[in-house]
Amino acid sequence: MNRRLILVGNGMGGIRFLERLFEADPTWAVTVFGDEPHPAYDRVALSKVLAGSVGAETVVIRGHDWYDEKGIRLEAGCPIVAINTEERWVEDAFGRQHEYDSLVLATGSLPFMPPIPGANLDGVLPFRTLDEVDNMITRAEAGSKAVVIGGGLLGLECAYGLTRRGMDVTVLHLTEHLMDRQLDLAAGTLLRDELQRMGMRVMLPVSTKRFEGDGRVERVVLTDGEVIPADLVVICAGIRPNISLARDAGLSVAKGIVVDDCLHTSAPHVYALGECIEHKGLTFGLVEPVYDQAALLAKIIGHQELVAYEPKFSATTLKVAGLDVFAGGRSVPEIGDHEVVIRDDAGFIYKKLVLRNDVVVGATLLGDVRSAPLVGAALSGGTIVKDRLRLLGIGIASESNPAAELPDLAVVCGCNGVTKATIMEAIQRPEEGCTSRACVAKCTRASTSCGSCANIVDGLLAYAGQTASTASPAPVVCTCVPVAREELRWRILGEDIRTVSQVLKTAGDGVGCHRCRPAINYYLDAWWCGDYQEQPASRHVNDRVHANVQKDGTFSVVPRMRGGITTPDDLRRIADVADKYKVGMVKLTGGQRIDLLGVKKADLPLMWADLGMISGHAYTKAIRTVKSCVGTEWCRFGVGDSTSLAVAMEEMLEGLYCPHKVKLGVTGCPRNCAEVTIKDLGVMAIVGAWEIYVGGAAGMSVRKADLLCTVETPTQVLEEVAIAIQRYREEGIYLERMYHYVPRVGIDAFKASTVEASEVVRAGLLDRFRRSKARVSDPWQAVPAREPWRFEPGLTA
Amino acid sequence: MATLHRAGLLSSLHEGVGQVVEIDGKEIALFRTGDRVFAIGARCPHAGGFLADGMVCGDVVVCPLHVRRVHLKTGEVEDWEVGVKTYSVVVREGEILLEL
Numbered sequence: 001m002n003r004r005l006i007l008v009g010n011g012m013g014g015i016r017f018l019e020r021l022f023e024a025d026p027t028w029a030v031t032v033f034g035d036e037p038h039p040a041y042d043r044v045a046l047s048k049v050l051a052g053s054v055g056a057e058t059v060v061i062r063g064h065d066w067y068d069e070k071g072i073r074l075e076a077g078c079p080i081v082a083i084n085t086e087e088r089w090v091e092d093a094f095g096r097q098h099e100y101d102s103l104v105l106a107t108g109s110l111p112f113m114p115p116i117p118g119a120n121l122d123g124v125l126p127f128r129t130l131d132e133v134d135n136m137i138t139r140a141e142a143g144s145k146a147v148v149i150g151g152g153l154l155g156l157e158c159a160y161g162l163t164r165r166g167m168d169v170t171v172l173h174l175t176e177h178l179m180d181r182q183l184d185l186a187a188g189t190l191l192r193d194e195l196q197r198m199g200m201r202v203m204l205p206v207s208t209k210r211f212e213g214d215g216r217v218e219r220v221v222l223t224d225g226e227v228i229p230a231d232l233v234v235i236c237a238g239i240r241p242n243i244s245l246a247r248d249a250g251l252s253v254a255k256g257i258v259v260d261d262c263l264h265t266s267a268p269h270v271y272a273l274g275e276c277i278e279h280k281g282l283t284f285g286l287v288e289p290v291y292d293q294a295a296l297l298a299k300i301i302g303h304q305e306l307v308a309y310e311p312k313f314s315a316t317t318l319k320v321a322g323l324d325v326f327a328g329g330r331s332v333p334e335i336g337d338h339e340v341v342i343r344d345d346a347g348f349i350y351k352k353l354v355l356r357n358d359v360v361v362g363a364t365l366l367g368d369v370r371s372a373p374l375v376g377a378a379l380s381g382g383t384i385v386k387d388r389l390r391l392l393g394i395g396i397a398s399e400s401n402p403a404a405e406l407p408d409l410a411v412v413c414g415c416n417g418v419t420k421a422t423i424m425e426a427i428q429r430p431e432e433g434c435t436s437r438a439c440v441a442k443c444t445r446a447s448t449s450c451g452s453c454a455n456i457v458d459g460l461l462a463y464a465g466q467t468a469s470t471a472s473p474a475p476v477v478c479t480c481v482p483v484a485r486e487e488l489r490w491r492i493l494g495e496d497i498r499t500v501s502q503v504l505k506t507a508g509d510g511v512g513c514h515r516c517r518p519a520i521n522y523y524l525d526a527w528w529c530g531d532y533q534e535q536p537a538s539r540h541v542n543d544r545v546h547a548n549v550q551k552d553g554t555f556s557v558v559p560r561m562r563g564g565i566t567t568p569d570d571l572r573r574i575a576d577v578a579d580k581y582k583v584g585m586v587k588l589t590g591g592q593r594i595d596l597l598g599v600k601k602a603d604l605p606l607m608w609a610d611l612g613m614i615s616g617h618a619y620t621k622a623i624r625t626v627k628s629c630v631g632t633e634w635c636r637f638g639v640g641d642s643t644s645l646a647v648a649m650e651e652m653l654e655g656l657y658c659p660h661k662v663k664l665g666v667t668g669c670p671r672n673c674a675e676v677t678i679k680d681l682g683v684m685a686i687v688g689a690w691e692i693y694v695g696g697a698a699g700m701s702v703r704k705a706d707l708l709c710t711v712e713t714p715t716q717v718l719e720e721v722a723i724a725i726q727r728y729r730e731e732g733i734y735l736e737r738m739y740h741y742v743p744r745v746g747i748d749a750f751k752a753s754t755v756e757a758s759e760v761v762r763a764g765l766l767d768r769f770r771r772s773k774a775r776v777s778d779p780w781q782a783v784p785a786r787e788p789w790r791f792e793p794g795l796t797a
Numbered sequence: 798m799a800t801l802h803r804a805g806l807l808s809s810l811h812e813g814v815g816q817v818v819e820i821d822g823k824e825i826a827l828f829r830t831g832d833r834v835f836a837i838g839a840r841c842p843h844a845g846g847f848l849a850d851g852m853v854c855g856d857v858v859v860c861p862l863h864v865r866r867v868h869l870k871t872g873e874v875e876d877w878e879v880g881v882k883t884y885s886v887v888v889r890e891g892e893i894l895l896e897l
Contacts, residue, residue, distance in 0.1 A: 536813075537814050540852065553850070795809045795810055795816055796809035
């Protein structure tokens with residue numbers, strides 16, 4: 001015979017528990033008793049029903065057919081009135097007894113009704129059930145007056161809903177500021193101003209003396225004597241765990257039904273979950289922890305697993321259209337904490353972090369909640385945050401997609417416990433991947449409850465659309481560092497990581513390999529604009545000693561020769577140096593410079609000093625050369641001064657590391673002697689203008705470059721080139737040539753993110769380009785001076 | 798009989814960055830990873846690359862020329878029939894001594 005399970009309570013926690021239980025073990029014979037005469041519905045969504053933004057029919061979580069399909073007996077509208085824990089049966093309101101093997105109490109909570117005289121008048125009601133919402137909607141005549149008692153989360157959502165129904169709403173709040181459980185005074189005050197601007201009246205601090213009326217409520221009288229007319233009074237003064245059934249059955253109760261880490265009550269075979277419980281002195285009022293408990297209890301009962309409940313951080317969001325509030329953790333600092341506050345009263349923006357030892361322990365976002373997912377991840381992750389302003393969205397281009405930066409395991413939909421990874425999986429399924437929010441909602445249930453994550457889901461859809469052309473789900477950096485590049489970026493910037501070994505330790509296997517370590521080194525360089533700590537042990541020998549290793553273990557030296565232009569003096573010195581160090585070969589390179597081959601490692605610093613020239617970076621993934629023709633300076637066909645522009649361009653770019661080598665060229669006319677249409681980035685003079693090309697190649701593969709834009713002046717050329725290169729530096733995958741990167745994202749998308757991007761985006765790219773450039777120094781001088789041991793032969797005796 | 802040869806000061810051998818020493822006409826690559834020092838033949842048996850210039854990843858050094866993976870403890874070279882010689886290392890009073 002199947003084991004018999006009785007669930008008392010058919011709310012959100014109860015139904016979630018059943019769903020999970022049947023995933024684990026569908027053999028249970030289950031009976032569910034619910035007080036309300038409906039199948040399980042989404043209580044969190046009632047605010048939206050009240051506001052009229054969704055219909056009442058949409059809040060049903062599981063219809064009768066689901067219960068039938070699972071073989072679950074649903075006794076809706078049938079309260080349980082007694083439990084006999086010794087003989088293991090419950091008694092329902094009709095006097096029937098039902099035996100169980102396991103009993104789960106999910107009796108939820110009851111609205112707290114303060115003992116105010118007149119509370120029994122018609123038109124005074126709490127805000128908890130679908131029927132109460134129906135009742136309110138029926139009474140909500142346009143122009144009639146409503147009073148909401150309590151300016152907490154629920155009270156404000158109720159007030160908003162009634163306002164949307166055309167009522168004239170007054171909120172009465174007991175303390176100095178609204179949402180005082182979640183917000184500090186400044187945020188609460190700002191919120192009040194905004195609500196009043198939306199047409200609600202907020203009175204605080206006030207206390208209600210009594211409700212008056214003839215059978216039906218007509219007015220509210222305050223303790224100071226003020227009288228407020230009211231056709232409807234809604235009491236939103238908090239909730240209390242519903243424990244009477246458990247208490248009468250002799251179970252251990254305090255504020256809630258006391259449970260242990262396995263959600264077991266004091267009676268054998270009796271478990272409890274949700275708003276009715278008390279775990280280690282804590283009770284619960286948000287749906288997220290309740291869902292966690294439901295999933296856990298399904299494991300415990302379904303799999304007989306020994307797992308312990310640990311409350312996780314959960315944040316509050318206010319579901320009022322156009323008024324975004326996100327709050328979690330401490331709203332005011334305790335001794336030893338410090339806070340970061342950004343405030344724009346006129347713009348209705350307030351952002352605050354409370355930190356302890358650089359770990360976020362509290363956060364408030366008002367008005368602009370775009371960084372809420374990142375802040376939420378930081379709050380729940382307990383990670384060290386150094387770049388606090390960035391976490392609050394300062395310094396991030398307004399067009400950027402915060403959803404893209406979320407770590408994979410970040411919970412996007414708190415109500416349903418859906419992570420970014422789950423949503424991305426649904427979107428990127430090889431067959432029939434989700435293409436709309438509705439489809440994501442159907443497949444993952446994300447955004448189906450409170451809906452506050454809908455914009456993130458949209459962001460993820462957009463993000464997937466952007467990356468869809470790669471035809472593969474966001475690849476991980478390496479098997480040693482199994483996180484996507486976007487996540488790595490977020491973690492590096494969010495957790496202030498500046499070395500490869502730190503990255504490997506926090507996001508990888510601690511060791512890494514010869515492929516990922518140089519890649520991570522590059523990402524640190526690019527994303528921190530050069531402000532990172534290089535570790536020679538994680539670099540290829542070329543990058544350790546700034547020369548190109550040859551097959552015999554010697555090195556080659558290529559000094560920079562901007563635009564391929566040299567001087568007799570430089571050539572003389574090169575010749576002398578070649579003699580002095582007995583170089584094996586002097587060779588002209590394809591990029592119009594001179595290569596000195598066969599140099600011993602120990603001779604490198606000496607040779608560089610004798611040359612008196614700077615590194616050409618021919619040995620690394622960086623800006624290589626800007627090849628040029630003689631342009632208008634000498635050529636009788638030239639229409640643009642290609643040499644000057646090539647030199648200026650090389651000066652502007654040199655020293656910057658990139659995902660791969662970048663070969664460039666500037667040519668003075670469409671005869672194209674500098675071959676710019678097969679360069680990673682090339683510039684061509686035409687009559688009266690310059691064309692900029694990107695993504696050309698003539699190496700392992702051949703590709704004709706795409707035209708990026710046409711501009712009039714060399715100054716404009718330099719700006720567009722800086723922006724294009726910086727975009728590639730930030731978004732290119734390590735070892736991805738520009739001629740792979742551009743077709744991967746598509747030339748139109750590349751244009752949209754560079755030449756056609758908004759001024760804010762362009763200014764940000766230019767700023768990061770300049771900051772990176774400001775950190776460049778010539779390695780041929782700097783490295784031997786700083787770490788001469790890199791070049792020494794043998795050890796110190 | 799094996800004897801101990803002085804290779805140099807431990808302090809001049811940097812974590813994860815190899816170094817070549819010559820003892821008795823033999824080229825030997827030294828590596829320091831964590832609290833251990835390894836000594837192996839200096840050149841990769843595949844194409845003669847200087848292993849000391851390779852990147853050290855855990856117990857493996859990756860040859861800078863063609864990314865052969867050479868095991869520091871055993872001298873084994875992955876996907877290659879010939880390995881490299883390994884030498885015993887003693888660190889005494891800050892000095893690296895090799896048993897040859």
